Amino acid sequence: MFEFLNQPEVIKVIVTIGSMLLFFVGLFGLLTRKHIIKIFISIAIMESSIFLLFIGLTFNMDFIAPILDSTHVNVSNMNDPVPHAMILTAIVIGMAVLALGLSFAIEYFKLTGKTNIDEMNEMRH
Amino acid sequence: MSLKRELPTSTLSGFALSGLLVLTILNILLQNMPNKIQTAGEALLKLNTQEGVANAVTTVVVYFRGFDTLGEIAVLFIASLGIGLILHTNSRCDIKAESNFMLQTASKILFPIIMLFGVYVMIYGHLSPGGGFQGGVIIASGVLLLLISYKTFEVPHAVIVALETFAGVSYVLIGLIGLVVLDTFLGNFLPHDISQMGMLLSGGIIPLIYIIVGIKVGSEMSMIVQNLIQRSNDV
Numbered sequence: 001m002f003e004f005l006n007q008p009e010v011i012k013v014i015v016t017i018g019s020m021l022l023f024f025v026g027l028f029g030l031l032t033r034k035h036i037i038k039i040f041i042s043i044a045i046m047e048s049s050i051f052l053l054f055i056g057l058t059f060n061m062d063f064i065a066p067i068l069d070s071t072h073v074n075v076s077n078m079n080d081p082v083p084h085a086m087i088l089t090a091i092v093i094g095m096a097v098l099a100l101g102l103s104f105a106i107e108y109f110k111l112t113g114k115t116n117i118d119e120m121n122e123m124r125h
Numbered sequence: 126m127s128l129k130r131e132l133p134t135s136t137l138s139g140f141a142l143s144g145l146l147v148l149t150i151l152n153i154l155l156q157n158m159p160n161k162i163q164t165a166g167e168a169l170l171k172l173n174t175q176e177g178v179a180n181a182v183t184t185v186v187v188y189f190r191g192f193d194t195l196g197e198i199a200v201l202f203i204a205s206l207g208i209g210l211i212l213h214t215n216s217r218c219d220i221k222a223e224s225n226f227m228l229q230t231a232s233k234i235l236f237p238i239i240m241l242f243g244v245y246v247m248i249y250g251h252l253s254p255g256g257g258f259q260g261g262v263i264i265a266s267g268v269l270l271l272l273i274s275y276k277t278f279e280v281p282h283a284v285i286v287a288l289e290t291f292a293g294v295s296y297v298l299i300g301l302i303g304l305v306v307l308d309t310f311l312g313n314f315l316p317h318d319i320s321q322m323g324m325l326l327s328g329g330i331i332p333l334i335y336i337i338v339g340i341k342v343g344s345e346m347s348m349i350v351q352n353l354i355q356r357s358n359d360v
Contacts, residue, residue, distance in 0.1 A: 016152045017145065024141050031137075057152070058166075066170060066181035067253070069323045075174070078181070080166030085185040089197050092258055092342075096204035099349050103208040106353070 008060060015056030022049035034116045036105045040098060047094045051087050058083045177317040178251045178328035186256070187334045191311040194334075195296060198341055202293070205345040212352040224274050232274040239267035247339035251328050257335040261342025268347040272354050280351045285344045292341035299330055299337075 004010060022045060029042030058080045066081040109115055112122070169189055173181045176188060186194055247260030271278050303312030317329035325332075 012152055013149070016148050020145050020148050024144070028137075053148075065254070066166075068174065068179050068181065075167070075170040078170055080164055081173075081181040081185050082164075082166040082169060084182045085190060088182070088186060088258060089190075089193065092197055093200055096201050099353070100204045100207050103211045103353065107211050 006061065011059075011061070012057060015053065015059075019049040019053040019056065022046075022052065025049075034118055036108075036115055036117055036120075037102070039117070040101050040105065043101075044094070044098055047090070051090065054083050054087050054090075174319060174322075175317075176313060176328060176331065177319050177322045178331050179323050180251055180253065180256075182254075183251045183256055183331060183335060184328075187331050187338070188311070188313065191300070191334065194338065195300070198293070198296070198338060201342065201345055202289070205349050208349050208352050212355070214355055224276070229274050232270045236267050236271060239270065240264060243267065243339075243343070247336055248332070249325075250335040250339070251332045252323065252325070257338030257340075258342050260339040261344075262346055264339075264343035265346030265350055269350045269354075272351060280347050285348055288340055288344045292337045292344070296334065296337050296341075299334060303330070 005014070026042045026044075026046030026049060029045065030039055033039055033042065060079060063077050063079045066075075066078045066084075068075070068078075105115075108120075112120075114120060169185055170181055172189075173184045176184055178184045178188075243260045243263035245260075246255035246263060247257055250256030250260065268280060272280075300311040303314050304310045306312060306314040311330070311334075313329040313331070315329035315333075317327065317331075321327035
């Protein structure tokens with residue numbers, strides 16, 4: 001019944017629309033929430049949607065993982081390794097930035113006791 | 126909700142719709158590209174067989190993009206440094222909930238297995254999925270298990286400093302030796318014969334660099350986890 005979902009065109013459209021929906025879930029959270037840690041979680045959701053888009057667009061179901069051995073020396077039916085490497089970099093950078101932002105939020109809460117971004121107006125005066 | 130006041134629903138939905146349309150058009154354009162086009166990945170896959178490393182993703186991360194990985198390690202180091210500067214305290218907060226007996230017993234059993242698995246993922250990074258980043262994060266998760274199980278446990282700071290210094294210096298040193306021997310930074314100067322592909326000792330400097338990356342990521346992530354869990358008593 002669902003065999004038509006295995007076509008690469010259908011998979012790519014599903015990946016695109018799904019990752020865009022996930023991106024807008026994150027964007028909605030970023031715009032509506034007021035708690036600063038929830039805002040950081042929204043940014044992490046947006047990041048993961050980009051990872052899914054990158055990997056999903058270059059993924060081909062008929063191809064195998066890019067790991068060579070004595071039986072898989074034909075490289076023409078292997079998935080592209082470059083997006084994997086790029087996303088590995090992006091995940092590490094995203095984790096580092098998220099941890100640094102969280103540490104800023106923790107220290108700010110320790111100093112002022114505030115988590116609501118509407119009340120963070122010390123620099124305004 | 127105050128979003129409705131500042132951003133009307135029509136603006137937001139128009140924004141969402143235009144983003145979706147742009148991505149769909151991009152997707153259609155990408156799908157209609159001729160199939161016989163040579164992507165960078167295919168060229169790198171062909172080059173990959175010369176290095177004698179089974180996992181092509183490892184070759185791309187550590188060898189073809191080795192200089193970028195050095196920069197990535199530097200970014201991770203700077204983030205760890207910033208977190209340490211902001212959050213470092215000498216006294217640990219008394220966490221209200223006492224860790225129970227089951228958690229303490231289970232962590233005694235699980236911690237060596239997690240460490241062993243992390244080291245396995247790290248060392249076999251050039252043969253199977255995994256590598257230094259993944260193995261380092263697994264090791265840091267083992268340290269996190271110890272931190273939440275024992276209130277008195279602390280990551281030994283001197284050991285972390287020594288490991289991090291060793292890893293950073295040896296990464297740059299291996300790159301400089303490649304520069305001297307082969308005239309390229311991070312040149313593969315160790316034997317990397319294709320007949321050895323799939324063995325543990327293969328690929329020249331690539332497994333060495335991934336193990337170094339694993340040591341550095343593991344120690345930095347452990348310090349980040351400890352700094353985030355450690356709070357001063359005067360809150």
